[in-house]
Amino acid sequence: MIERRAPTRFIGSLQRVAVFVATSFERSFQWFSGSRNPAIAVARETIRSRPVLRAAARALVRGVRVLPRLQERYQGRRSTAVRLLDAILVARDIGGSVTTAELEQIFHRGRGRRDVLVVADGPEREQIEVVLAAAAAKVTSTAPGSAYIGRLDRFNLIVVGPRGELGTASAREVLRVGRIGRRSEYSSFANGAAAELPAANRQARPLRDRLRSGGPVRIVFLNDAGFQYGAGIALKRQVASMLLKGFEVAVFAWTPGQLLNAPIVTGVKHFPGWLGVQDLHEIYGDESGEEIAGDLATRIAALKPDVVITGNVHGAPWPLALLSAIRSQGILVMAFMHDVYFVTGRCAYPMSCQLYQTGCNASCPTPNEYPKLAPERIAPAWQERGKVFAGPNAVPLVGNSQWTANIVVQRFGNQAAARFVHLALDHELFSPIPRSVARRLLGIPERAAIVLLGAVDVKNQWKGGPLFHDLHQALLKRKDVGVVLFGYMSEALSSLRSFGLVTDERKMALILNCADVYVSAATAEAFGQSLLEASACGVPVVAFDVGAVSEVLVNEETAILVKELKVEALLRAVDRLLADPALRERLGRAARTRVEQRFTLTRQADAWVDLLAKAD
Secondary structure, eight states: OOOOOOOHHHHHHHHHHHHHHHHHHHHHHHHHHHOOOHHHHHHHHHHHHOHHHHHHHHHHHHHHHHHHHHHHHHHHHHHHHHHHHHHHHHHHHHTOSOOHHHHHHHHHHHTTOSOEEEEOOHHHHHHHHHHHHHTTOOEEEEOTTSOOOSOGGGOSEEEEOTTOOOOSOOOSOEEEOOSSOOOOGGGGGTTOOOOOOOGGGTTSSOHHHHHHHTOSOEEEEEESSTTOHHHHHHHHHHHHHHHHTTOEEEEEESOOTTOOSOOOOTTOOOOTTEEEEEEHHHHHTTOOTHHHHHHHHHHHHTTOOSEEEEOOOTTOOSOTHHHHHHHTTTOEEEEEESSSTTTSSSOSOOTTOOHHHHOOOTTOSOTTSSSOOOHHHHHHHHHHHHHHHSSTTOOOEEESSHHHHHHHHHHHGGGSOEEEOOOOBOTTTSOOOOHHHHHHHHTOOSSSOEEEEEEEETTOGGGTTHHHHHHHHHHHTOSSOEEEEEEETGGGSOOSEEOOSOOOHHHHHHHHHTOSEEEOOOSOOSSOHHHHHHHHTTOOEEEEOOTTHHHHOOBTTTEEEESSOSHHHHHHHHHHHHTOHHHHHHHHHHHHHHHHHHOBHHHHHHHHHHHHHHHO
């Protein structure tokens, strides 16, 4: 039977109770020892005169007094684990060849040491120094091949990175690292900055030529929520692709939240072409409709972009006619589809409803589901999409999958330009890590069979909804597996460990790597980013064969896809994988290879360049 790990909030409550009990007991003991009350005095003498009672009292006092010290020791271990996790996450960003397992080893070997020498250079040196700093070690660094002035035998630990040589050092301990890793391929793109040309000369050459030569090109992305949530994460990765090409990129978002920094890509310290995120709600407040559309189009045009790409606008208060207004200023405009909102009257997924083909109207079966729209406004919204995305002056639609592009054809036929560019990710960040290391870093039992469940929102009907709940309950009853969860609202569910809504992609990669199997209960997928992330980490996936899932995963080659939309069918696939380690290994390895071949940021960038060059 797998030992269930208490939730963090419960542990925190126990710690507070321990301190309260110890403090209260100490005060009571002092009062009991010094009270002049006759009854208390008699009780004291009774305890003192009887050896058994005296020994029991002493044991009680010692036990309660040790509670705060135990709590402090636990807090110390926990803070050490947090420092290690944070340090490794930062070190992995740097993109050197030191593996996660080696970084963990460096931290523990170097913890608190006052004399550590690092013989390394480049990103490997930065990785090692980040981890040793978190370990509170005193570090001296030198580059390989350079003469170190001093006595090597004074160091009690020497960490030697790749290409580092030490000769015959007499230090107490020499740790050689980075022999099996590799540097990030993205680091070679770090110097691809956009050319600094005056705005008047920026468009001197045709756009298609500048796209294919790496610039100067300026691109503006427009959406409702910036880099937040699933579509926002996809947009962030699209931005990263363009920045890796050396283009200049700006983002206009209605409510970007706090995620305003440039995308983080492994091995890239700085993107010179990053122009930042513009918070539109900060400018327009609660204004909506036509009154801001014209001004926003002018504001975007003033930045002199070559291309404007819009993503999700479900929560934005401007009309879709804004896209036509931007295009009327001679700017190439593309509408990217993270779902099928640009095709229907209001919904992101029509499911079994076919009204989007003939005319969405007040009879819509789901007007109160996100994104909500009053029934009387649905027909005009459907008609507006026909004016913007169909006909001779149509704004081109770009799907995130062939499945999404096919929905465009079903609605508009040959009256719309339907293309697609698959989503991608930083495959250096989402990469296989030894399962034991990932579990140690996250505080998950190393010997358990772990099934990972999750979605951006585990209550979302498209991500499984009731099916997710039933799957979770069925797995929770079993004693042969441990259930780990992620996603909004998941922290309210019982599990071995729940991470809630994960906003740090670096941590998401570790969570995926802790699993033996990742299971998706989504019943509607325009693409499936979590499926791609698990595949990049070499984790076998079980999922329903719906939407574009089969474009991301290949049944029996990289995953097991289930046709029947029932929990029992998912459980049968999970059991098959848990019973066959060789099958898990084969599927995970093939999934990783497929990601490297098809779904990297550089491949996404090339696909965008090809599409934009043909559209110009």
